[in-house]
Every structure is written in structure tokens, then in C-alpha cells.
Amino acid sequence: xxxxxxxxxxxxxxxxxxxxxxxxxxxxxxxxxxxxxxxxxxxxxxxxxxxxxxxxxxxxxxxxxxxxxxxxxxxxxxxxxxxxxxxxxxxxxxxxxxxxxxxxxxxxxxxxxxxxxxxxxxxxxxxxxxxxxxxxxxxxxxxxxxxxxxxxxxxxxxxxxxxxxxxxxxxxxxxxxxxxxxxxxxxxxxxxxxxxxxxxxxxxxxxxxxxxxxxxxxxxxxxxxxxxxxxxxxxxxxxxxxxxxxxxxxxxxxxxxxxxxxxxxxxxxxxxxxxxxxxxxx
Amino acid sequence: xxxxxxxxxxxxxxxxxxxxxxxxxxxxxxxxxxxxxxxxxxxxxxxxxxxxxxxxxxxxxxxxxxxxxxxxxxxxxxxxxxxxxxxxxxxxxxxxxxxxxxxxxxxxxxxxxxxxxxxxxxxxxxxxxxxxxxxxxxxxxxxxxxxxxxxxxxxxxxxxxxxxxxxxxxxxxxxxxxxxxxxxxxxxxxxxxxxxxxxxxxxxxxxxxxxxxxxxxxxxxxxxxxxxxxxxxxxxxxxxxxxxxxxxxxxxxxxxxxxxxxxxxxxxxxxxxxxxxxxxxxxxxxxxxxxxxxxxxxxxxxxxxxxxxxxxxxxxxxxxxxxxxxxxxxxxxxxxxxxxxxxxxxxxxxxxxxxxxxxxxxxxxxxxxxxxxxxxxxxxxxxxxxxxxxxxxxxxxxxxxxxxxxxxxxxxxxxxxxxxxxxxxxxxxxxxxxxxxxxxxxxxxxxxxxxxxxxxxxxxxxxxxxxxxxxxxxxxxxxxxxxxxxxxxxxx
Numbered sequence: 048x049x050x051x052x053x054x055x056x057x058x059x060x061x062x063x064x065x066x067x068x069x070x071x072x073x074x075x076x077x078x079x080x081x082x083x084x085x086x087x088x089x090x091x092x093x094x095x096x097x098x099x100x101x102x103x104x105x106x107x108x109x110x111x112x113x114x115x116x117x118x119x120x121x122x123x124x125x126x127x128x129x130x131x132x133x134x135x136x137x138x139x140x141x142x143x144x145x146x147x148x149x150x151x152x153x154x155x156x157x158x159x160x161x162x163x164x165x166x167x168x169x170x171x172x173x174x175x176x177x178x179x180x181x182x183x184x185x186x187x188x189x190x191x192x193x194x195x196x197x198x199x200x201x202x203x204x205x206x207x208x209x210x211x212x213x214x215x216x217x218x219x220x221x222x223x224x225x226x227x228x229x230x231x232x233x234x235x236x237x238x239x240x241x242x243x244x245x246x247x248x249x250x251x252x253x254x255x256x257x258x259x260x261x262x263x264x265x266x267x268x269x270x271x272x273x274x275x276x277x278x279x280x281x282x283x284x285x286x287x288x289x290x291x292x293x294x295x296x297x298x299x300x301x302x303x304x305x306x307x308x309x310x311x312x313x314x315x316x317x318x319x320x321x322x323x324x325x326x327x328x329x
Numbered sequence: 330x331x332x333x334x335x336x337x338x339x340x341x342x343x344x345x346x347x348x349x350x351x352x353x354x355x356x357x358x359x360x361x362x363x364x365x366x367x368x369x370x371x372x373x374x375x376x377x378x379x380x381x382x383x384x385x386x387x388x389x390x391x392x393x394x395x396x397x398x399x400x401x402x403x404x405x406x407x408x409x410x411x412x413x414x415x416x417x418x419x420x421x422x423x424x425x426x427x428x429x430x431x432x433x434x435x436x437x438x439x440x441x442x443x444x445x446x447x448x449x450x451x452x453x454x455x456x457x458x459x460x461x462x463x464x465x466x467x468x469x470x471x472x473x474x475x476x477x478x479x480x481x482x483x484x485x486x487x488x489x490x491x492x493x494x495x496x497x498x499x500x501x502x503x504x505x506x507x508x509x510x511x512x513x514x515x516x517x518x519x520x521x522x523x524x525x526x527x528x529x530x531x532x533x534x535x536x537x538x539x540x541x542x543x544x545x546x547x548x549x550x551x552x553x554x555x556x557x558x559x560x561x562x563x564x565x566x567x568x569x570x571x572x573x574x575x576x577x578x579x580x581x582x583x584x585x586x587x588x589x590x591x592x593x594x595x596x597x598x599x600x601x602x603x604x605x606x607x608x609x610x611x612x613x614x615x616x617x618x619x620x621x622x623x624x625x626x627x628x629x630x631x632x633x634x635x636x637x638x639x640x641x642x643x644x645x646x647x648x649x650x651x652x653x654x655x656x657x658x659x660x661x662x663x664x665x666x667x668x669x670x671x672x673x674x675x676x677x678x679x680x681x682x683x684x685x686x687x688x689x690x691x692x693x694x695x696x697x698x699x700x701x702x703x704x705x706x707x708x709x710x711x712x713x714x715x716x717x718x719x720x721x722x723x724x725x726x727x728x729x730x731x732x733x734x735x736x737x738x739x740x741x742x743x744x745x746x747x748x749x750x751x752x753x754x755x756x757x758x759x760x761x762x763x764x765x766x767x768x769x770x771x772x773x774x775x776x777x778x779x780x781x782x783x784x785x786x787x788x789x790x791x792x793x794x795x796x797x798x799x800x801x802x803x804x805x806x807x808x809x810x811x812x813x814x815x816x817x818x819x820x821x
Contacts, residue, residue, distance in 0.1 A: 286801060
């Protein structure tokens, strides 16, 4: 007699925990195996809680050394590779995603060097422009980009020192669930990466009202033009940065990564003429 | 408005040196009717909606200015498009750069004339226009001229292309300098522009157009349209525009961001601020006093990055405030054209009213109001004495909102963590200052401040090589340096 298999309950990943939606609401969806699965449907309260958790987690993550961030991103690749055979996605997709994580792991201690500058100002100052994280980034990956899109959505903001909230399209819920398990064992601190599931437009209705989200990254085809316009208009309230991202087929390049950071210019008095202050020089 | 002088310390050197008036003796001629500059030509503009620009130091009119009609804005955008596609976008970077170098040189040659004109139209002291605004404007063109044939180095891994036609709207606090911040990088990158100067300070931009004719800049590469906010709204909303750049209030910036939403227009916003200025007890206090004075009273405090929130380590607070008061009593307020003047005129009656409104709020909120200068403010024109607000709270309106005038709030802190927390407790994030002689504390604080620009042992320094811009409600995008090229490039 054959053994009855165990179905996995699909959960969201928030603050390092696997949770259902507090609303108790679900969306019925078919798994890759053809079974019915119930995708948690993130509520307003879920998003608010997640945002609070991501905000609290960001300074600790942003303050880690670039080397440490790179190792943790590499650990994501290791854990993903390890599970490639059991992933609810074709193996080729998983290995592509692994390679993407490895690619980004290598950026964390280099991107600041590529995009920063020592600026030759006409006074006695060491003037440098360097990068600081934007803070909390919400990403809407495109369903067409599959697992690769999810990994891109996580790794690019993460390597820049941000905390991330990924709004998973329903089609990718199952693979996102498996990816959450990878994240949970990759030394990514709790709350730094969070995956919410459910109805994307309705979650965006809430996201538009929340003030504490710094950047929104919108993947191609994830929002209707009207819905995107509404989110861009709502962003004006808090000067939220809205990035219309290209497909995840190619990794976010240096200039793209720069948009997930803020340039900070620092003037350090270093001696020489006119050092104390500027303006009128009273 | 209250002026409490009970606790005013005596300045021993006050009056020891009498200043003779030293006015700039060669005023510039100003055309009484100003219009627009479209497709390389000065156009008179419509009579309907024509408004005055005044000298804020005397409240007397300098000229009348036309408000651009929708047709004129459309003509300007079309001229810019034609010039971008036909000439400017096709020109080699090296040739574009040579035009920008020419502009820089002409600005240097006519520096005195621009400084006087700017001071008359804006009200800022001639010493500032002469030593800061005009030289920096010329330097900005000189700096970006050199980038025009090196753009590939600014976008690692990509190929730079112009964005197209840029709509640019600038404020009244640094009219010519803001014009240079907008036009120089845009042109270096192969874009053409339609720029709207502020309605209270259009004169230096219109004179700048003469330079464009003198240097032979192809028609349509730079177009200037005058008018109030409604003109700016028409310009940024024009469908022929690819890129919008705005410097001004956060309120207007929000409106522009909503207008641009859903379009493919690129946007950069340089908005308001309420910048914190932190002084630790181990700072070089004499220099710090100078820096704090510069930080808030430079340009009458009409500076988006003005250090308007002073945060003093508690143990030095009383002494530092006394030093500030003494220093403030040597600031000469008065005729902006006088070379001895430190604090000039407030740019407009409306702005003076706004500042006075905040003074009323300060009184209601129970702030200690202290004002001082080396001489009384003139009776005509718009002037506001340098002002300190003490005994205020982090939650007070005058501590949270941008006053845009010579008004400094004073708060204290006990630890670096508290200083950073208070500094970052603001919707804005444009700039900040920090003073200490301890290196680790200096870097540590500077990097912890949530601001786009941080001055460490200095304040209000500007340079074309140095990126400037804010975070959060202070906007996004940078002007100056390599980062200042990015908003004007389509990097593919």
C-alpha cells in the first residue's frame, strides 16, 4: 500500500517567521504538482506589520560590513543550490537563480567603490560622495521572471543595505514559499527580507497610504498603467522613490543598483584656504 | 513680533569702527519691459498678465515682465525639440563643451554686471553675488563643459544618450546660480532646455540670454519663459517634455510629482529642508560660531539647506548662545548694494509675511525670541533682523517647518546618539552640519545623518564638483559632480 504524502501549508515569510495572513483569507491556486493550494492573502494589517518589522531590521543590516553582507548573499546561493533538486521549479531555473545570487554577492563590497567619488572641490576640504541605503524597499517582481525575478528582487536591494518586502505574484507563491525556506537558513537576519503573498493590486492600495516605505520597485506588467499611475501619484505624498524596473533577465547593473541607494556628499574640513565655512564668509 | 532685549549682552567692540557707506556705484541698465527668450530670439510677450519685478531693498519696481501664454510655452518646447534633434543632440561632445566654456568665460567677463543686477532683483548682499553666486555660476558651466566629451565615464557599464527636452523651474533665492545648476549639466549631456525663472527674480536669466546670443549658441538650445507658478505648471505638464527638474518648495514639488506620474518623464526635485547643525562640546567653538552664523544668515536664510536647527551639546549651550548673540550684533543689515552689508533684503513682501507668520507661531509656542544686528534694519524695503529662537521643543512648528528666513532655533542634546536622533527626526533630509575636533565622532555622526549633504566642520559650502540634493521630503536626484549628470542621461 502506498504511503499518503504530506502537503505543505503555504505560508508567507515575515520577520523570520512563517505566517498565515492575519485575515485568514486565502486564494486558491494550483501547485506545480496539480494539487489545489491555498495562498495566504496579505491584508492591510499584514503589510503594516511587515513594514514596521522591515524598518526595525534595516539599520542593523545596513550597518553590517560589506564583506558580511556578501557572505550572506553567497549563503543564499549555497542553500538554493543545495535544494535545487527539490525546488518546485525546473532545475535550470534554479541554477540560473543560484548564479544570480552569486553575482550579486560579489557586488556588496564593490558597488560603493564604483559609484562613489572623491570630488575635487576648490577649497580646503576632502569632499566625497558615497552611497547610503534608501531604507525599506518594496519590490513587485514580474510573474514572467519566475524564481529568477524573486531572487533579483531580494538580492539587489539587499546588497545595497536595504530591507526588502517582496510582494509575490500568485503564480510564484509556491516557489516563493520554497525560497523563504532558503532565506530562513541563510543567516539573513529576521525581518530583513519579507515575502508577502496575495492580491497585488489590493495590497498596493494599502501600500500607497503608508508613509514609511522609502522605495517601490515595480516589475514589468505587475500593475496596470492606471494602478501604476495611482501609486506614482501617491508616492508624491512622501517623495517615495518609484522605480520602473526592467525584466530580471539581466541582473541589475551598477547604475540600477545606484537607484537603490542615496548619494550622500560629505565635506570634511582638511586645512588649506577657506576651511571653516562657506557662504558669504562673514 | 516681539523683540526682547533684556538679556542682550554688551558688545565691547560695537561702534568702535564706524563703517562709511560703500555702495556699488555703477548700477546696470535694465530694460523696462521683459519678455521671453524663445528659439534664439527675445520676444516681447503678451501684455495680459504682465507683472512687475521689484527691488526688495526699496520695494520699487525694476521692470515689468510678461507671463508666457500656452502658445509661447508650446513654441519654446517645439524650438527645444527641433534644436535637440537637429543640432545639439547631433553635435560632438567636444563641440558642445566649447559652447559651455564660452558661456563660462562670458559670465566671468560680465561678473560685476550680473552681481549688481542679481543684488538689485533679489535683495541679497553684493558681497554674496560678487563672491558666491556669479563666480559659482561661471564655474558650474566651466565644470560641466569638461564633461560633455567624457560622458561614458559617468555611467559605468552603459552608453550615455541625451534624454531630450528638459523643462526646468527654478527658485528666487539663487537665480543665476540655480539657472547654471540646471542648464550646464543638461546641455553638457546633449539635452535642450526650456527654463522658467522665478517671477520675483527673472532679470539675471534674461541677461544670461544675451550671453547665449553672444556666444552663438544655436537657437532653441536654451529657451526662457517667464511667468508665475501657473506658467511652470503648463511647462512641466507639456507633453513635449522628456525631463522635469524643479528646485523649490516641497508643496510645489509634490504637485509636480503628481503631474508627472504615469508619464515617461524623468524627474528630479530639489526641495525644502530643515537642516540640523550639531555642535559638540569638543568643537573648535570660534569656528563653529562662524559656521552656525554662515549656516543660517547667509542669503538671509533663503537657502534650502540653511542650518536652521541648531543642536548644541548641553554643557556648552549657554556659552555658545552668548557667543552667537555677540556675533550677531556685528552683522550689518541694510542696503544690499553696500559692500559692507552682511544681511540684505528679504526677497518679497510675501516672503517677509511668511517669516513674520512663523514669528507669531514662535511666540504662541512660547519660544524665547532674540534679535540682533550691528545696525537697525532700513525703514523701507523688506528686512528681517537675524533671529534666535530658544526654549523650543522638537515638536514645535518652528522646529519642524521650513521658515526660509534668518531664523535659527536652538535645541540641546547630551549624547551623540541623541544628537543624531534629533537631527534625523524630520521629514526633510537635505543637509546637516557637525562640529567636533574628534575624528571618529565627526565621521560617525556625518555618516549617521539622514541627509544628502553633510558639512563636517563647515557649512553652506558649494562647488560644481560636489553633488547636492536631498533625501525623503527634500526630494531626489543630485546636482553637481558626476551624480549631477545622471538625471540628464538616458544610459542604456
